[in-house]
Amino acid sequence: MARVAEKPELGVFMIQDFDGQVDLEVGGTVGQLSSNAVLSLVGTHCFVCEKPLTSDNSDTTRITREDLFPKWLKKNFMGPGDKIEKSNGEFILLSKNIDSTEDLVPCCRNCNNVLMSQVENRISCGVKGGYARFMKISDSDIFLWSSKIIYGLIYIGVNTWDFSTKEASSGWLKSEALEHLKLTSLLMKGFRKRVVVSSEKRPFSILKFHLKNSRRTSPNYGYRDSISWPTTLALQMGSVGLIVGFEDFGFLEWWYDQNYGELLRGKCLHPAQFWEIAGRAVYAGGLGGWDVSYSIIENEKGMFITLDPRIREGHPEDPQRLADIVAAFTEIPDLAKIARPGTTPTLLIDKDGNYQDMPA
Template sequence: MLYYPFQKFSFDNKTCFLSGQTLTSSEEQIQVFPSWLMQHYHLEEKPFKLLDESITTYKKLKVPCSADTSDRLEKLEEEVKAAFLGGYQEVIKLNKQLLFQWIGKLLYGIVFNEIQIGIRQQHMSGEAMNFSQVLAKKFSNLHVMLQSMIKPMEFEGSLPFSINVFEIDSPEDKFSYRDEINTLVFSLRMNNFGIVACLQDNGANNRYHERKLQLVSGKKLHPIQFEEICGLFFYSAYLFNRLPEYAILPTEEIVYIEPMPLAGMDTRPIFDTFQAKTYGQVLENFWKPWGFTLFEIIKDPENPMTFLADQNGSFRPCETIDLPKTYGD
């Protein structure tokens, strides 16, 4: 029932990226970034940087896809499109598993393109493809879960991801996207909302940031506050030191997926030690539009700069933050 492309490293353009079905034409492809999103924000010809530092465009990122699979994905896309263009109040109504599928399809599509480039480069150099077994396991697990878009699938116990949606006090409707492929963490800001997601942590990052999430729950955020939350999640995803395992049980009717306990036989804490300087470097990158330097951010190493809370630890309302609501570059 399930397709495992990482077993034989099948990443050609003759096989559907999701179902494994053999394609009849090289024209059977879909965009990684959906057409409606690219058109709405004029992204088609904008540069997209890949891991090898090469530059492509949003429009050139595609994956091979059968007509059957494409039809299924189109229904998902229409639901997400309506919600995203409708804004925060519509996005929070979306099922978290559906959001996971949409985000996961996008990230996996980028991974697929990165692997194809890697294969071509290795072929040109005459060397065998050298791919991290840890990443192969992680991406393979993600791919199995994404098959929930075309097969009946049930996640038992805890969900295998952390996804949060926030309302943002945005000056205008602009698009901002980030990802970190190795840790499968993602952020998106558009319209009047932002999403941050860790796609394979079994909810661990949400538990790690529980106090911060409670602090901002139901609050409208200044863009710099949302970027701070993104910085926290991108950094904690880097500190997360487990490779989650899953019990996968395919039956004739449905595929069951159950996350295994993260502790396992490992006695270490699930997250490595928080380092203020490294976190400050992450935050400096997320706060580039406002020009804060690492020195300013970690002037007090025990208490890095924050816009989420005031000196008393209470939430800082977005209207009290005297900074431009810039989106930056």
């Protein structure tokens, strides 16, 4: 994350961004809502600020419908018709389109139309402007925008809100899915105040890719995520590829740099290669995990959170699982076929061990 020259009023930042000098007049501590407590708020409270929702048109807490996949994204990169493919507990594969009613979550007017809209506008301009312009967007904005999507999808996936009947019903995910985003839900307060994190590593990873984009690589968008550990989101948006790992303390960034940083530096990837990397990232992230303890001091303008992450064991090594994930993410079944034990097929490297440049 770039060093902050001036102290922003909103966003998520590391204490290192402020040269260790943070002016937060804060006091007291706050607790953390359990997943069951979160579920009790669906439809009656904003999913971002958790304030009670009203029907009063003059109130900033009036209930609105937040599009998790924003209208500009649907207009420029998606088409009408298909729905979200419901997650099987591990992935949501949005390789086609998304129905206009499948991604709506109850949100207060202030969070939706003011606070989140400011971040949304910056993301929209960056993505529509292409890869070079997208690279100028702050990591704080990218993290918050991505958090809104993944947390919102899990939020309504666990307990779906029907805006016509004004009733909640059990969704397609178990409530345990919310447990993987406890810390992320706290960091989302960066939409409405300055959140400063004290930790050796920032509690997320962001990987950005330049993608080949032409009619022959249509569709020029796609969405994948991992609901179980590690909670990960990947988006293809024209010439922009984005992978965000949540609560992984920079692991995916380290993993990518160690395995592909030199090989892919400066390369413009075919979308299928991007999806292979996304699948491999999900697999690698699942080999370990983090237990995190934290302390918080907070007021209306800011939050200071100190994190103490401890690594824990994840999935065992399993080349076939890796191949299956890559095949699912790329939608290329042959990538699930392992020819030699201990190896997995790849689109990234040719038979001589060099980068494989796939034509658009």
